[in-house]
Structures are given as C-alpha cells and as structure tokens.
Amino acid sequence: MSVLVLSLAALGVLLGLVLLGYGLRELGFAYRIFARDPHTVLDTPNGGSVELSGTVLAWDDVLESPFTETACVAVEYAVEEKRRKSTNNGSTTKWVEIDGGTLVVPFRLEDESGNVLVDPRGADLRLTEDARIRVEGGEAPPVPIARYIERDEDVSDENTSLSLGPLEISTGRDRRYLERRLDVGESVHLLGTARRDTTASRETGQVNAVVERSIPPESGLLACVRHRLFGPPFLLFDVSERRAARRVAVRGLLSTLAGVLFTVISLAVGAGGL
Template sequence: MDKLNIATKGALSLVFIIAFAAVVLYILNNNLSSKELGLDGRVLIYAFVFLIGGIALFYFGFKWLREKLLIESIPTSKIRSLAMGIVEVFGEVIPAEDKLLRSPFTNKDCVYYEYSIQERRGSGKNSRWVTIRHDKNFYHFFVEDETGEVLVDPDGANIDIPFTFTYNSGLFKDPPKEVQNFLKSEGLSFEGFFGINKTMKFEEKALVPNKKVYIMGEAGDNPFVEEATSQKGVKDVMIQKGKNEKFFYISTKPEKEVLKGMGLKAYVGIALGILFIVGSLIVIFAFFNFL
C-alpha cells in the first residue's frame, strides 16, 4: 500500500507540474499582462476562492483515490477465516441479542438510523435551507455470511446507505402522522405563525436486519466476549474503526459499485482540483505581474 501511495502521489504531482508549466509557458510566449487578461480586484478575490476550492477538491479527490486503492488491495474474507487487521467482508445484518432501534420517521426496525430536518428560511434570493435537527443512533450488530458471523461496532464508520424516507412539507401539505408525532416528541413544530405550514424537508436513512452490507474496517479484539460467544460460531473478534488505519466503511452497495463511485469522485475531484488551482494561480500571478 505504501508503494501505491508513493506512485499515486508522484503521478499526481507530475500531472500538476505539467499542467501549471503549460499554462505559464502559454502566457509568457504570448506576453499577456494583467490588463490584457482583463483582471480587476473582484477577479482576484474569485481567484483566491477558486484556489481554496481547488485545494479542497484535490485533497478529497486524492483521499477518495487512496480509499479506492485500499479497497482494491484487500481481498474479501470469509468471516470464519478473519485475521486481525484491516479486513473486508460481505454479508447480512443480524441484530445483536435482538437489539433493535426504531427509525424516527418510518418506525422501521433497524440497527442504525440517521435523520435530518431542514427548514426553508428567508425569501427570494436570500432564501436558504437551514438544518434545525440532525442526529443518528446505532446498536452493535452482527454481519453473517455462509461461514459464520462477526460483531460490528459501527461507531465512526462512513455509512453509505440510501434514504429510506424523504418528504417536503409546506403550504397545504402536512407531513405524515409519524413525522408529526416525532416533531411533537422533540418539541418541534411544522407550523409557523397563524398555523401556516413551514416549508420543511425530512430525510431518513436506516440500516435494517437481513440487509446485505459491504464492510471494510479493522478486525480487533472483541470487548463483548460473553455477548459474542452467546452467538453461534462467533470468535473473539469485532470489526471496528482502526487505531492506525482510520478508513472504516459500511455500504449496502456491492464492492464493484463502491469502487465505481469512489473512482468517479476521485478522478473528478483531482481533475477539477488541478484545473482550479492552476487557473487561479495563473490569475493571481498575472494580477501581480509575476509572469
């Protein structure tokens, strides 16, 4: 993996240097000044904004690429033959000791849920969505394949699952009864002045029993040995967020889809990052007549 990291960093650095050098040479060869480029103070501000955005895109693009390469370098293990360290498994979600949560908007039995409540505030061009509540909850659960099952602690994982519920309420459109009950229990209301409905958005994700999941994390010591040994075929192992390798990922997508999505994000992020960084640096250098 270290060799992959070194090779990737080297390739990306080379691409960046070539792109930057090509644009600089073009401007120098054509003797373009800041006036000829039509630059003013506002353009300089935009250039710095794009520079920051480009650095962020490049960073996250490289991060996603590293995660993609890590997934590709780790083979999927059968649970019965798990070894300590970074592992990759695929199986069904099984509640631990029948511990289940109820998702807030759909009342689904689940081992993990996440929800958000947003409200549209302001008017016209100044209107925006404001998150007024965002929370998640989870229980430990087992993942089971044809060879056995292992305990999973999802705390700290990047949990990539689809929405189980989305709803927009507004004028003459009340939220469903389950949502109204939840709002009431949380001391919130979907109504504003004179009982007029607010414009709100409700979203929920839930990881339900028997759902197939792909997991990459660290197989380490199981602190709940008694709990685990009460389940058939479970070793003293728990998949969790690692101390050294922080990448911990849970998804309802199969590995091929996970890799495809990560690859697309990585390459788009890196390409746009390089484009924004090079373009903004050219503008900044030209503005101060450094070129």
C-alpha cells in the same frame, strides 16, 4: 491590490490541494474495493484491516428510524424547511436544514463463513437515501413524523392555519423529512479494522472479533489528525461491493477534478497578480 490577489490565489491553491488529496484518497479506496476480494468473517480474529461483505443481523439493540419507524442499526436523518428570502430581484426559496442527527448501534455482519460483531461508532456512513417525505405547511404529517415532532423540542408542528370567515389559509411552512438507513437484513459492505475479542461471541457461528474504527497509535491532537487523514478507513455501505466501489470512485473523481481546477485557476490568478 496584488497582495490581496496573491492571498486569494494562495487560499485557492490550498483548497485545491485539499480537494485533490481527498479525491486521490477516495480513488485509492475505490481501487482497493475493485481490485481485492473481500475477506471472510473467519479472517477477522487475525486482526488488522479488513474488507467484508454480508448481511446485517441484529445484536442487542435495534434502532427505530425517526420518520418511518423502520428497524435499523444506523440512520442519518434530517429535517429541511422551505424558507423564502427577499432579494433585490424579488424573492427566492431554498431548503434549510433545521434538525438532524446520526444514530448507530452495534450489529453483526454475516457471510457464508459466520458472523462478526461490528461497532459502527465513528464510521463514515455512505448510505443511500431511503425516505424523502414532503409535508406541506398546514397539513397533518404522517403518524411517525407527528410522534417525532412531539419528542423533539427543536421541531415545531407546522400543521397550522388561519381562519378568515369561510376561508382557511395555511400558515405553516413546507418541510422535507429525509432518512438514510442501514436496515436489519440489508446488504452491507465495509472497510474497517478487526480486533480479536473473546467476549464478542455467544453462539455457534459467531467469531471472537470486533470490527471497529482503528485507534491512533499515539496520543495527542497531531497524532489524531494524522491518523484521521492517513490511517485505515472505516467505511460502511448499504450496497454491494461493486456499487460501493463505484460510489467511492465517483466521489474521488469529482473531488480530484475540482482540486486540479482550483489549483490551476488559482496559480494562473496568482501569476497574473505578480
């Protein structure tokens, strides 16, 4: 019995340390955003880690969000379905994600000094929820969602019903359609890595640089994991600098407190099992 308790305690300590490390890293990002003024676009050709704040401009392509058909350069979307589960005490309902994804395209960030190309592939998107559309089972969805269902083979139409004489009973399940977007013309704040690129400018006001995810200095799985954990961040926000810092700080604080709690409780359980 003590071996099992010690094993569970060790797993708890490990989980606590992971949460603690993640939380401290987030708090470090929050301090960096709070304490430093953003760079200007004109600084990006120098390369290296940058923090930028500006407005989203369209580049070559623009996305159309799946549920509202809004012009954007990044979108995270999900389809959730209400499911009922039987238990010993009756039944419970919960929302289950049945489909979703992330789409991004390059865009330009513009501030007072000019604009720079941003390649958002691999970015950690910290976007606000822009749309939460609930469609009851048996109801016709809005036109954009109906078009999405027609395109996606994994999502069936829940606008179904059963006719029993004069009665018509809805048989479809309730769904929620969620979108988090970075729209064209919206404010954007980012932490990333700039690289000089003479092919990135085509017009006056555009600089010869690209902001993107940093590349690991070494090859190999271990180097990639180490770079992912400790390398320069690539964060994209659809809010102002101050709100971005606050958002990161809250996440970091919650994770840090959870890590400390897990670690302390696990150590106490482990000590009791000795």
